[in-house]
Amino acid sequence: MVDLKNWLNQQREKGGLRSLRPVIRRGKGRLTLAGDDAQELLDFSSNDYLALAEHPALIAAAQEGLRRFGAGSGASRLMSGDLAVHHELEEAVALLKGKEAALTFGSGYMANTGIIPALVTRHDRIFSDRLNHASIDDGCRLSGARLVRFRHNDLNHLEELLKEKRGTGTALIVVESIYSMDGDRCPLRELVQLKERFDCLLMVDEAHATGVFGANGGGVIEEDGVGSGVDLAMGTFGKALGSYGAYVAGNREMIEYLLNRARSFVFSTALPPSVAAASLAAVQLVRQEPNQRRELHGKIDYFKGLLRTGGYGADLGPSQIIPILVGESRAALNKAGLLQKQGIFATAVRPPTVPEGTARLRFTITRHHSTADLTLAAKALLEIMA
Template sequence: MKDLRARIQDRQAQHLYRQPRISDSPQQPVMVINGKTLLNFCSNDYLGLANHPQIIKAFQQAANDYGVGSGAAHLINGHSRLHQQLEEALAAFTGRERVLMFSTGYMANLAIANALMDKDDIIFQDRLNHASLIDGALMSEAKLIRYVHNDIKHLSQRIQSNPSPDAMIMTDGVFSMDGDVAPLRELAEIAQHHQLWLMVDDAHGFGVLGKTGAGLVEELKLTQKDVPILMGTLGKALGTAGAFVAGSQDLIEYLIQVARPFIYTTAQPPAIAGATLASLELVKTEHWRREHLQQLIQHFRQGATQLGLQLMDSNTPIQPILIGDSAKALQISQRLQELGLLVIAIRPPTVPTNTARLRITFSVSHTLEQVDQLLMGLSQACGE
């Protein structure tokens, strides 16, 4: 039997120990965390919709109409009219033939890899992909081959060295710990040239990027033919919960038949779908949210550069500051908390060894004055 306590103590010694923080307030810039009022810079609520009154109202109305739990899987009797309306709305918004809902992005990524690939196939993945993409590939039993982050040349070499009649490229759209974006246009060209599937996890781009907020695929003007498999989540920019896979009619119909994370789980509450329909309308109509978000990002990057902080190559709401040492990253995060700022230290194994960082994220709900408060805190905490 493994000595679990010793393993926990070992993680503590390596400054890799984690524990949940208890929140007593909704997602917003100023929150009560572990009993202390803090200015929050670590939420993925990019468009400030998680506590929006119209979305709350839609959630409440849907709960009145449909109750709380869905009661069963989608293929039994848990698929409500609201679920169906949301799938149709998301298909139209993303320019795809059809959409399938999942309870989480993790489940969606597991479903894609396991349904479409098997032990005789190959999956090519960016080295910095999210854990759910990696786990999906491992569980599929396909051969997993990693390529250097955003390195098209290295990916091409790996494809040429590993021919396969059935292979897939899987990548994040926006990389969750670095904030940079995948070279999606080049990936689409490679996938088409070699006749490979291309799957994009746009969890952190959906709602934020693109003219209407449909994500990185929209921003780069790519079609369903260019990117056959699109996964997006609803618990970040859209402020609700859950995820979806968008693609062709045949793709979605096949996932319905064989994707175990879809078939063998209770459907999300209909009220979540009702709230998301309201959220989607705000994403489509209130373009000022993305514009203000970009203003906050540029203001922060200019100020951080003046302070001499080591920023990463990101123009998204994810703005990491590279620290390197895990103990130092933790120390700075704790000092910021003492100053009333919630900025989380991200450490291995979430990021590669010696690349611990402060992961700063921005929301439309932040003001320029609050960004200045963050910069002042960083100047103090990083300079000590």
């Protein structure tokens, strides 16, 4: 048994202890922290990139779902919890991702920990990017397959490892299309060529790409035109789609297999109807309103432009997630505190979420941010990083 007191003290000393502090949402990307109502903060930590969580269409859909079907779905999909709205949602997701079919999960964490062990066993290999999300890592571990991790976004390294360790069983390559803590983008076209050469399955986590990239919001997979080369297009409803839950899209056979074999799907209660209805409204909106996506990208470019002209030299990446590297955890916490004093809420992301020595402020841009908000945040950021 871990010595709890000792562990907590050690974490506290090195600035690694996490704690919860409720936020009170004030709408339009603003919040206050419980116990400190006086200071309104601009939220630069949210994944609600398209500001859909407060969108009237999502709220109305959720309310209607609640009114008609109640608060919970009452059972797993394979028992009596399977509602028409789950199927409508899956059809809409399949269309968005350019795939034959889709399956929903309780969350992204559950999707990744359910899908991967359903696909590979101890006789197989998984080739996983070193910076993949913890839920992917956990899915890989649960599967018992031999895990081979390649250097982040380094396809030469992946190729070397495939040559050396591909083996004869199933080989699964897993990546994110936009990396959650670095905001950089996976070279999917080249990756698809590699997966075909080495006869692998390819799974892409589009948690941070769906809704934000692609002409219809179908993610980097859509933007790069690689839909047919990706066997499993996974993503969440809890980020740009403003709701909660997750999905995987693939061919009919794959989805039928997963609904039989993914344990986090089979043995878990179906998404509440109100949540599924809100997600459905969001999937429809991202297809119908490309202007929201354009507006978001305009804001991202504006913010990055301010940082560059202000002399910030480090790479700002290609997406709405902007990692401001600080180094040590304590220093990152300290900088987050300084920003907070200036009305900016940006979380310090520390190990083990990111590798040792790469603690950072993770800035995310959302459609809530006005030009004035972005200008204020850039000025504050430049000041504390000077």
